[in-house]
Amino acid sequence: MLTRTASTFAPPVMEARRWLEGVEFPANRPLINVSQAAPVDPPPQPLREAMAQVALTDDEAHLYGPVLGLPELRAELASQTSDHYAGQIDAAQVAITSGCNQAFAAAIATLCSEGDEVILPTPWYFNHKMWLDMSGVNAVALKTGADLLPDPKAAAALITDRTRAIAIVTPNNPGGAEYPAALVQAFFDLARAHGIALIVDETYRDFDSRSGPPHALFQDPDWHDTLIHLYSFSKAYRLTGHRVGALIASQSRLAEVEKFLDTVAICPGQIGQHAALWGMQKLSQWLAGERDEILARRRAITDNMPKLTAKGWKLLGLGGYFAYLEHPFKERSDQLAKRMVRKASILCLPGTMFYPLGDPDGACQLRIAFANLDTDGIAVLFDRMAQL
Known part of the structure; x- marks a missing residue:
């Protein structure tokens, strides 16, 4: 019998980094790393100074804190999330976790036993699949359409007496798709009708291109009988290491x-929690600027896409930190991704990392995490890809 960790695959980002071993990149073609959706810049200087003050002056910041998080941060997130979604959330309904992946892990631990099932649209976020594997939970793949949006009717056909949840990510990782409000509502209604949970991971909500509430789930006074909502401070305030x-x-x-x-x-x-609280209270204008920059880079993807379209590439999804592409080559995407390291000095993740083993869709797709490239860098990226 396999151990829990042996039941799943190696971490994809770490696996991809190993492709760099022994490769020398010429000075005129340095590595472009679009493999991971994480800010490479540190938090803004005022936030770092605030964190330093906490470390120096708040003795309690070095002790164990409340298991569910700082009360002040829980209250602030409840208030701002209520405002953002025009709904009603109480601080007692908020838990702070050590990253959003841990929030997902905690949710699954409260929902599932050995042999239970969770429906995941494909392409899926690989850490969700890995955690389900290590929990003895079956990930049931829900194919998406050409627009990378899942169909609630197709999901309904997959529900069994072992189904405990449907988990969606919007804006999507890896596909970039921003799920329409009506689609999110349809999945909520489906989950409620079957007495299962709907997990909605909105790690990238701060970079959604739409204005106003992205969905109306929190406007339902009984949202909590079905909805489990996940969020991350890492992308908004560059707190990935915290x-x-x-x-x-x-x-x-x-x-x-x-x-x-x-x-x-x-x-x-x-200290990370204090940083998140300070950021929520002090950095709204700065965060709006970060969103504007990500949306400008998203436009640069669209502007540069004709270079690839002429070579047979297709843009399947774009949003959050991601562009999701279909490539025109006969080789599998995992082989292509390794060739891109050697021939184009580009590190990205192949679609095979976001699908069940052997799924043909993953073999012809690539994920580009563009958030750390400026518009000039995106142009260079697309020039190199056009030359493959």
């Missing part, structure tokens, strides 16, 4: 979440 995420759910579910978090980490990192 691991601060969040889970919003019913108070009864958070009582179960507390068991998981207390056992795994005892509490989220205190």
Whole structure:
């Protein structure tokens, strides 16, 4: 029998980094790394100074804190999320976690037993699939359409007596698709009708191109009977190394979440939580500028896409930090991605990392995480890809 960790695959980003070993990149063609959706710049200087002050002057920041997170941060996130979605969320319905991946892990721990099922649209976020594997939970693949949007009717056909949840990500990782409000509502209604949970991961919500609430789920006074909402502070405030995420759910579910978090980490990192709180209270204008920059880079993808379209490439999805492409070559995407390292000095992830083993769709797709490239860098990226 396999151990829990042996039941899943190697971390894709780490696997891709190993492709760089022994490769020398010429001075006129330095590496372009579009493999990981994480800011490479540190937090803005005022936030770093605030973090330093916490470290120097707040003795309690170096101790264990509340398992479900700092009360002030829970209250602030409840308030701002209520405003953002025009809904009603109480601080007691918020848990702070050590990153959004831990929020997903905690949610699954409260929902599933060995042999249960969770429906994941494909292409899926690989860490979700990995955690389900290591939890003994079957990930049921839900194929998406040409627009990378899943069909609730197709999902309904996959529900069994072992189904415990449907998990969606919007804006999507890896596909970039921004799920329309009506589609999110349809999945919520489907989950409620079958007595299962809907997990909505909105890690990239701060970079959604739309204005106003991206969906109306929190406007339902009983949202908590079905919805488990996940969020990350990492992308918004460049706090990836401090691991601060969040889970919003019913108070009864958070009582179960507390068991998981207390056992795994005892509490989220205190300094990171203080940083997230300071960012939420002080950096709204700065974050709006970050969003504008990401949207400008998204436009640069669209502007440069004709270079690839002429060579047979297709843009399948674009949003958040991601462009998701179909390539025109006969070789599988995992082989192409390795060739791109050697021949074009580009590191990206192949679609095979986002699908069940052997799925033909993944073999012809690539994910480009463009957030760390400026518009000039995106032009260079597309020039190199056009020459493959």
